[in-house]
Amino acid sequence: MTELALRALRKTYTGRGRAAVEAVRSIDVELRSGELLGLLGPSGCGKSTTLRMIAGLETVTGGDILIGGSSVVALPARQRSIGVAFENYALYPPLTIAENLGFGLAARGGCGRAEIRRRVAEMAERIGITELLDARPAGLSSGQKQRVALARALIRVPDVLLLDEPLSHLDAAQRDTTRRELKRIQRDSGHTAILVTHDQEEALSLADRIAVMRDGEIQQLGTPEEIYDCPANLFVADFVGEPAINLLPGTADGAGGVRLSDSVRVPVPHRIAAGRAVVLGIRPEDVCLDDTGARARVAAHEPLLESGIATLSLDGVAEPLVVVTGPEVRLDRDDTVRITADPQHIHVFDAQTGDALR
Numbered sequence: 001m002t003e004l005a006l007r008a009l010r011k012t013y014t015g016r017g018r019a020a021v022e023a024v025r026s027i028d029v030e031l032r033s034g035e036l037l038g039l040l041g042p043s044g045c046g047k048s049t050t051l052r053m054i055a056g057l058e059t060v061t062g063g064d065i066l067i068g069g070s071s072v073v074a075l076p077a078r079q080r081s082i083g084v085a086f087e088n089y090a091l092y093p094p095l096t097i098a099e100n101l102g103f104g105l106a107a108r109g110g111c112g113r114a115e116i117r118r119r120v121a122e123m124a125e126r127i128g129i130t131e132l133l134d135a136r137p138a139g140l141s142s143g144q145k146q147r148v149a150l151a152r153a154l155i156r157v158p159d160v161l162l163l164d165e166p167l168s169h170l171d172a173a174q175r176d177t178t179r180r181e182l183k184r185i186q187r188d189s190g191h192t193a194i195l196v197t198h199d200q201e202e203a204l205s206l207a208d209r210i211a212v213m214r215d216g217e218i219q220q221l222g223t224p225e226e227i228y229d230c231p232a233n234l235f236v237a238d239f240v241g242e243p244a245i246n247l248l249p250g251t252a253d254g255a256g257g258v259r260l261s262d263s264v265r266v267p268v269p270h271r272i273a274a275g276r277a278v279v280l281g282i283r284p285e286d287v288c289l290d291d292t293g294a295r296a297r298v299a300a301h302e303p304l305l306e307s308g309i310a311t312l313s314l315d316g317v318a319e320p321l322v323v324v325t326g327p328e329v330r331l332d333r334d335d336t337v338r339i340t341a342d343p344q345h346i347h348v349f350d351a352q353t354g355d356a357l358r
């Protein structure tokens, strides 16, 4: 069953005396019941606007939003069965945290006081904020406020859960535990959810599918593996992956290879017409140091705890090649190494359009 569908959804902001901003151009996505979709993209690409339209906090310029098959665009926010945890918390300052959590339940009716107390205590326990229940928002750190906002969104058991950068104010340790907890709660409760983030690690680890956005449009929609292993274009390839993918311009030789320079030819997974200008995408972890491959000169090597990062220079190639090395590898500047990469792991993009060639 499709729980949430966005059909040709658009938003143009118009202001007097200001140029119109096409924040969301035309988005089509269908979420299955219980699915968690990550909206990932750089600042300003339209993620929050999309979320705000679904929540009913922003009017739509065109298109439709359906929950359980019924359009909700004409409904005010409070009549949509949507739980939101926005980055700016929106907690009520005069109320205690327990009251903040219980407020939505009480406002909707159908829940007695004892039942509200029970659910508040249970959710606080799950999110690890029991000791904060008697405090007021002003006394909380930003990380604590974020956990409260999350608990408040989850407690109402809505049809759809919207999470806007839900982990952004947490420190690294809190982020790890809250991330695991969030995934578990979302799985257990079966919420259909959208998570907005510019943090690719968060999207890759939490989402069932990811929509990578740019300038108000979805560039690619797929599982984390599809997005990572088969990026649809140069933008997605470059945006997803840490350290970033190597992007090397070259020319196809028509015989299953791409020339990066007079002396460097890289075998690619399929034949491309001779002379076509392409860009090769090679992930740093897909390059192996071995004794048989192409020669490269070491420009720098940074040994890290669990791996290392080498920057190599290929003969006649202007762009450096960044490579992830094993933890035991020690390289010095100007060393010569040999490298190979499995052709199946080399991505080829059209230099003009940026689209993947498959």
Ligand SMILES: Nc1ncnc2c1ncn2[C@@H]1O[C@H](COP(=O)(O)OP(=O)(O)OP(=O)(O)O)[C@@H](O)[C@H]1O
Pocket: 013, 014, 021, 022, 023, 041, 042, 043, 044, 045, 046, 047, 048, 049, 050, 198
């Ligand atoms: N109320 C508004 N009036 C005019 N333009 C707006 C308004 N809100 C957002 N925009 C513009 O719409 C575009 C999309 O903004 P949006 O906040 O949706 O992006 P985002 O991907 O969520 O970015 P961020 O990660 O920085 O929050 C941006 O160009 C932004 O400047």
